[in-house]
Amino acid sequence: MSFSLPDLPYAHDALAGLGMSKETLEYHHDIHHKAYVDNGNKLIEGTEWADKSVEEIVKGTYQAGAVAQNGIFNNASQHWNHTQFWEMMSPKETGMPGELEKALVEAFGSVDKFKDDFAAAGAGQFGSGWAWLVKDKDGALKVTKTENGVNPLCFGQTALLGCDVWEHSYYIDFRNKRPAYLTNFLDKLVNWENVASRM
Numbered sequence: 001m002s003f004s005l006p007d008l009p010y011a012h013d014a015l016a017g018l019g020m021s022k023e024t025l026e027y028h029h030d031i032h033h034k035a036y037v038d039n040g041n042k043l044i045e046g047t048e049w050a051d052k053s054v055e056e057i058v059k060g061t062y063q064a065g066a067v068a069q070n071g072i073f074n075n076a077s078q079h080w081n082h083t084q085f086w087e088m089m090s091p092k093e094t095g096m097p098g099e100l101e102k103a104l105v106e107a108f109g110s111v112d113k114f115k116d117d118f119a120a121a122g123a124g125q126f127g128s129g130w131a132w133l134v135k136d137k138d139g140a141l142k143v144t145k146t147e148n149g150v151n152p153l154c155f156g157q158t159a160l161l162g163c164d165v166w167e168h169s170y171y172i173d174f175r176n177k178r179p180a181y182l183t184n185f186l187d188k189l190v191n192w193e194n195v196a197s198r199m
Contacts, residue, residue: 001051002044003037003079005029006086014091019184024172032168033082040075047072054080055153062154069149077149081130085164090191100196107141114143119182121145122165131182133161135199160198161190 008029013022044050049057054076061073069077101111108114114133122131125145132144134157141160144152152159163185170181 001053003040003054003076005034005037006083008086010089010091015089015189018091018188019173019181020089020189021173024169027172028164028169029082029086033079036075036078036082040072040079043072043075049076054083058151058153062150064154074149077151077153080153081149081151081162081164084159084162087194088161088191089185089189090194094191094193096192097196100192100199103141103199108143115183115186117143118161118163119179119186122163122182123179125165128166131163131165132157132159133195134159158198161195 008025012025012029015025016022044052044057049060049072052060057072057076058080061070061076063069063073096111104111104114108117118131118133121143122145125131125147127147129145129147130149130151132146132152134142134144134152136142137156142157144157146152146154151162163182165178165182170178174181174184
């Protein structure tokens with residue numbers, strides 16, 4: 001089962017007024033994400049992974065504790081991560097569904113505390129990686145961070161929200177101000193209806 005680059009669920013310039021420029025999406029989706037798809041397809045060709053789903057490949061090739069994962073994992077996981085990332089944003093203000101708000105308050109004390117914890121995780125991820133809101137195996141909501149392309153699938157968790165903190169995701173618009181990028185993401189870009197649907 002080969003990887004394919006999904007279309008963005010909105011136009012390249014749809015998020016420009018919300019802090020993510022057309023140029024960022026052209027580079028991030030059309031070049032970076034496409035490279036993960038193309039490289040992943042070359043690497044799985046003729047292997048045991050060629051007919052597996054991207055989720056199966058991510059879980060099957062992840063090596064706990066590995067400093068540098070293998071090429072198949074890196075490209076498959078980044079393809080999966082980015083596919084989720086595009087869906088987790090919206091050009092329209094969605095508002096937070098009541099059941100999600102209630103779950104966040106129960107887990108973190110308040111929505112603002114969740115946002116603070118999420119932003120801190122992303123800002124505190126040294127080097128490349130991701131910040132996540134996950135539903136753990138026991139059903140608890142947690143904020144986590146992962147290095148490089150590692151994602152919640154590797155730990156049996158459900159990804160509810162993820163934010164890319166690789167420099168290519170924010171440098172055009174925010175330069176080296178990763179905390180400002182994360183705050184903007186949480187306040188203006190998140191599709192909260194999509195997040196709630198993942199619960």
